[in-house]
Amino acid sequence: MYTQGLAEPPARAGAPEPVVEDAEQLRRFEARIDAEEKIEPKDWMPAAYRRTLIRQISQHAHSEIVGMLPEGNWIGRAPSLQRKLILIAKVQDEGGHGAYLYSAAETLGVSRAELIDQLLAGTAKYSSIFNYPTRSWADIGAIGWLVDGAAIMNQIPLCRCSYGPYARAMTRVCKEESFHQRQGYDIMLKLANGTPAQKRMAQDALDRWWWPSLMMFGPPDTDSQHTALSVRWKIKRFTNDELRQKFIDFTVPQARYLGLEVPDPELRWDEQGRCHRFGEIDWSEFHAVLKGDGPCNRERMLARRDAHEAGRWVREAALAHAAKHRRAAAMA
Amino acid sequence: MSEAVAAGGAPARPAQLFDYLLRIADTSLVLAQRLGEWIGHAPAIEEDLGFANTALDLLGQARLLFAYAAEVEGRGRSEDDLAFLREEADYRNATLAELPNGDFGDTIVRQFLIDAYQIVLYGGLRKSRDARLAEIAAKALKETRYHLRYSSNWLVRLGDGTEESHARVQASLDRFWPHTAEFFDADDLDRAVTGAGIAPPVQDLRADWLRQIEPVLAEATLQRPPDAAHRWYGKQGRHSEHLGHLLADLQYLQRAHPGARW
């Protein structure tokens, strides 16, 4: 996981740049974008392109890291050795994605430490989905199936993103996300075919995760202020609504196969449009969660800050040790 | 199971081999369970990943050992039955593995002491008369070398880092040290499996273990604590107060939904 079309517009995207950029450079840059060339770290790029990418990649990285918490909640209680192994490997992958994405962001001239400071200060965003609690084992299934499933929808087009390091990171990440999606679906399959209590667990998880998963694609296109520029510069290739529709069309048959009911009374297949029609998303919930008022926002931030604070003496020790050895090496 | 007969020694009874396999498997399982608690909460992402790596290896070892133990027992129990559905006193892990994570330094010291122990143990078991166990040990030994490298690197950085970090890990080492006595204190079961050529004599492993440990302690500028009396014999099912809580988490779903498949 996980990018999200978050509501906040990029700082002044579309507004005139404070520094007048060389029109010729901009023209050459856009010509390269049009020719599907990758932009690399040392290449000239408009300041707004850099800013948009830093914001998007760092939000994505933060989401991977915060996303370890709800699933980590079940590592200790995974119901079999096999499931425990898979879950640890999955959460470990998410940590790896975080590290990898912070490195991609660093190619744009920010440091991981700065980005983490922004997360801990509450000024950076991460995907709204991780502010919901994992109450049962079925939530681990639902996260893999729906949340990683939504992440794949979002991220496959990003493998063709115009910024080379991000595109390459996404190619690697997407392979792992599809394993995550499959293991989640497999958990759901076992539960849906299990005891009555297991079936209830599975349905309850779908009931709780369905709508938040749809919100992962971000606000509707009519309210999304930064889609246009991102599409022009090929950071983004599909709009929020297009991706959401794809996800629904892909996922509804899977729910049916599980014998579970999607919690949307208005959901129906539109034969003419060849797609599913669905009910109104509660955007007030989405905005509340983004603002910090979701069920677990405070806990998630507290957990990250606690880990950061508790690790301070460790990081200081590592730095002190490295410094001593640099000095020793210099004197030798 | 393969024939486990030492030259001139008595063959081990299947029940003894079973109990002995549980000692090794449970130590890996319980330690993995502890490391799993760190994931998402470590001082840096790299440490989340590092602990996850070690936990995955330990779980892999536990699975191989439980699967073998279940075969030796021959009562149709599965690896999960053994891992999840025993009473507390039937877990045979070394007590040190079950002690709470504490801070990062505590976890590193606990890990370091057990890694070094598993190095010498698996090193000996690699030559076991029991071919299946020897094979598992050979695989585990390779993994454990990485674990020991990881914990040693951190121990050196913390021991020879700041004043604070040095004081913290020295205190951890002092606290955990008495628990290592259990590793090398041979009981009847140890003697039986040693006599049968299945396992190395544990009392002889200590010198090798110290050879693993002492250079790292020296580099970390840490003092080896004096040996002390120890009161816990997890390997005989006499555990600290902490294992029951760990098992409550570990066993939760298996206990709450008897017979369910996951």
Ligand SMILES: [Fe+2]
């Ligand atoms: Fe991910």
Ligand SMILES: [Fe+2]
């Ligand atoms: Fe994922």
